[in-house]
Amino acid sequence: GAGVSQTPSNKVTEKGKYVELRCDPISGHTALYWYRQSLGQGPEFLIYFQGTGAADDSGLPNDRFFAVRPEGSVSTLKIQRTERGDSAVYLCASSPTGQGRAFFGQGTRLTVV
Amino acid sequence: GENVEQHPSTLSVQEGDSAVIKCTYSDSASNYFPWYKQELGKRPQLIIDIRSNVGEKKDQRIAVTLNKTAKHFSLHITETQPEDSAVYFCAASGDLREKLTFGTGTRLTIIP
Numbered sequence: 332g333a334g335v336s337q338t339p340s341n342k343v344t345e346k347g348k349y350v351e352l353r354c355d356p357i358s359g360h361t362a363l364y365w366y367r368q369s370l371g372q373g374p375e376f377l378i379y380f381q382g383t384g385a386a387d388d389s390g391l392p393n394d395r396f397f398a399v400r401p402e403g404s405v406s407t408l409k410i411q412r413t414e415r416g417d418s419a420v421y422l423c424a425s426s427p428t429g430q431g432r433a434f435f436g437q438g439t440r441l442t443v444v
Numbered sequence: 445g446e447n448v449e450q451h452p453s454t455l456s457v458q459e460g461d462s463a464v465i466k467c468t469y470s471d472s473a474s475n476y477f478p479w480y481k482q483e484l485g486k487r488p489q490l491i492i493d494i495r496s497n498v499g500e501k502k503d504q505r506i507a508v509t510l511n512k513t514a515k516h517f518s519l520h521i522t523e524t525q526p527e528d529s530a531v532y533f534c535a536a537s538g539d540l541r542e543k544l545t546f547g548t549g550t551r552l553t554i555i556p
Contacts, residue, residue: 371549373549375546
């Protein structure tokens, strides 16, 4: 596709449930990032993939959060036992090489009720 | 880790005037500094970026300046227009640390 695509655009889930958020990067981009943006704040880094491997997962807040990119393209962010504090917009970005220009998707707005 | 501070948090400018947003960073190893524009409910859009081997970069009405010694960089928008109204984020990243560290954003309002 022309840009980074994220699905779903909105997700409402009950506290304690499991959710998966999907990111389809720009074709050919080897680097993929997940960020989380709370209301009125800048995006906060979660995890970075170079190809299939997680090159930096230092931003994942705890072990309830996990992300995969098995074929080096589409990535899935997985959140177990969701909590109300997980409510935020989850942004995905991709970059041709990882050195610089990152292009964002429109985000998934996650609401935990 | 890297820390990016951004000022002001809100800025109102008369249409046609200039707007300046400033950021400071803490990690002297950072070498890439992009600026993103985010309209309400939309994705952050890259509007301009600069690398540490350059002191200034301009693209039409938008310019970015970088002072490596002082560890600060600024966004300048000239001849502002109503469509410039948005939240602007600065960010920084380094060679071996690919993640972007963002500032807290500046809400820019252009007054017609």
